Amino acid sequence: MECEARDVIIMGTGPAGYTAAIYMGRANLKPLVIEGYQPGGQLMITTEIENFPGFPEGIRGPELMARMRQQAAKFDAEFVNGSVTEVDLSRNPFCISLEDGRELFTRSLIVATGANAKWLGIESEDRYRGKGVSACATCDGFFFRDSQVFVVGGGDTAMEEALYLTKFASHVTLVHRREEFRSSKIMSLRVSKNPKISMMLNEVVDEILGDGIKVTGIRLKNVKSGELSEHPCDGVFMAIGHAPNAALFQGQLDLDDYGYIKTKKSSTETTVQGVFACGDVQDYTYRQAVTAVGTGCMAAVDAERFLESIR
Ligand SMILES: Cc1cc2nc3c(=O)[nH]c(=O)nc-3n(C[C@H](O)[C@H](O)[C@H](O)COP(=O)(O)OP(=O)(O)OC[C@H]3O[C@@H](n4cnc5c(N)ncnc54)[C@H](O)[C@@H]3O)c2cc1C
Structure with missing residues (x-):
C-alpha cells in the first residue's frame, strides 16, 4: 500500500x-x-x-x-x-x-x-472475431479485397465503415434493424449513391456462419416476419456504436x-x-x-x- x-x-x-x-x-x-x-x-x-x-x-x-x-x-x-x-x-x-x-x-x-x-453479444460473433468478424474497417478492411462483406448498424459510423470498405470489397451490404437509418442526410446520400453498397432493412443478425476457421456467411432474421435468410460473405463488420x-x-x-x-x-x-x-x-x-x-x-x-x- x-x-x-x-x-x-x-x-x-x-x-x-x-x-x-x-x-x-x-x-x-x-x-x-x-x-x-x-x-x-x-x-x-x-x-x-x-x-x-x-x-x-x-x-x-x-x-x-x-x-x-x-x-x-x-x-x-x-x-x-x-x-x-x-x-x-x-x-x-x-x-x-x-x-x-x-x-x-x-x-x-x-x-x-x-x-x-460495442458488439452484438452473440456466441458466433465471438468465435469468429479476427477470423472475419471485426469492429474496425480502418484496421481490417485491407484483408477483404474483392470480398463480400456485411456492415451492421444504422448510424454515421455504419455509413462511414460501409463507404470505407468499398475501397477493398467487391460488395458491401448494410444491415439495419429498423426501417430507416439514423445517420446524417449527407452520409445516407453518399451510401445510397454508391453502386457497391446495398441495404437490408428490418433485419437483425441471427448468427454468423463459418467453417470453424473463418466466416462464410451470415444468417439474418426479419424483425417483421421473423423469416430467416442466409447470405454468403467473407466478413462482418459491427458498427453499432461505442x-x-x-x-x-x-x-x-x-x-x-x-x-x-x-x-x-x-x-x-x-x-x-x-x-x-x-x-x-x-x-x-x-x-x-x-x-x-x-x-x-x-x-x-x-x-x-x-x-x-x-x-
Ligand atoms: C480503429 C480505429 C481507428 C481510428 N482512427 C482514427 C483516426 O484516423 N484519427 C483520429 O483522430 N481518431 C481515430 N480513432 C479514434 C481515436 O482512436 C480515439 O478518439 C482516441 O484514441 C481516444 O483517445 P482516449 O485517450 O480518450 O482513449 P483511448 O485511446 O480509448 O485510451 C483509453 C485508455 O484508457 C485505459 N483504460 C481503460 N480502462 C482503464 C482502467 N479501468 N484503468 C486504467 N486505465 C484504463 C486503456 O488501457 C487505454 O490506455 C480511431 C479509433 C479506432 C478504434
Whole structure:
C-alpha cells in the first residue's frame, strides 16, 4: 500500500492520458499514469492515421502512441501496468485501487479511460472475431479485397465503415434493424449513391456462419416476419456504436444517458472537485485522437489550477 498522496494520477494511456501526462510532467507534478488493459489506447489497433496534424505523410497508430509515451516519459511521467478496479472519490485524497490489490492516493485524478466498440453479444460473433468478424474497417478492411462483406448498424459510423470498405470489397451490404437509418442526410446520400453498397432493412443478425476457421456467411432474421435468410460473405463488420469505460464511476460521478462522464461546459471538471475527465470517455460527439489530445491538455491545466487552489 502506498500511503503518500500523489499530486496527480492519470488513468489511461490513449492520446488524452499521454497528453495530460506530458503537461503534468512539464509542470513538475510527477504524474503517475496507469496504463490500463490497452497501453496506447485505441490507436494501437489502427494502421495509418492521416488526419493527425503534423504528419502530412500519415503515421501508423502504434508509432504515434510510442512517440507520445516517449514524450511523457521525458518529463518524468511514471507508468504503472494494470487497470484501476475501484475508486473512492468520497474524500480527498482519492483512493485508487489497482487490480493487483495496491491502493494509491491522489489529490487530483485525471480520467482518460476512453471508449470501446460495442458488439452484438452473440456466441458466433465471438468465435469468429479476427477470423472475419471485426469492429474496425480502418484496421481490417485491407484483408477483404474483392470480398463480400456485411456492415451492421444504422448510424454515421455504419455509413462511414460501409463507404470505407468499398475501397477493398467487391460488395458491401448494410444491415439495419429498423426501417430507416439514423445517420446524417449527407452520409445516407453518399451510401445510397454508391453502386457497391446495398441495404437490408428490418433485419437483425441471427448468427454468423463459418467453417470453424473463418466466416462464410451470415444468417439474418426479419424483425417483421421473423423469416430467416442466409447470405454468403467473407466478413462482418459491427458498427453499432461505442461504450465509454466509465462504469467504475457509476454512483460517484455524474454520467449521461449513454454512460459518458459529464463535464462542465468548456472545462474538464466533473461533478467531484479535483476529478477531471478527458478524451472519449467524456466525448460522445467527436471521438477523435486530436480532440482527445485537446481535452487531455485541458484536463492537465484544470488539474494544475485545482492543485494550486488547495495548496
Ligand atoms: C480503429 C480505429 C481507428 C481510428 N482512427 C482514427 C483516426 O484516423 N484519427 C483520429 O483522430 N481518431 C481515430 N480513432 C479514434 C481515436 O482512436 C480515439 O478518439 C482516441 O484514441 C481516444 O483517445 P482516449 O485517450 O480518450 O482513449 P483511448 O485511446 O480509448 O485510451 C483509453 C485508455 O484508457 C485505459 N483504460 C481503460 N480502462 C482503464 C482502467 N479501468 N484503468 C486504467 N486505465 C484504463 C486503456 O488501457 C487505454 O490506455 C480511431 C479509433 C479506432 C478504434
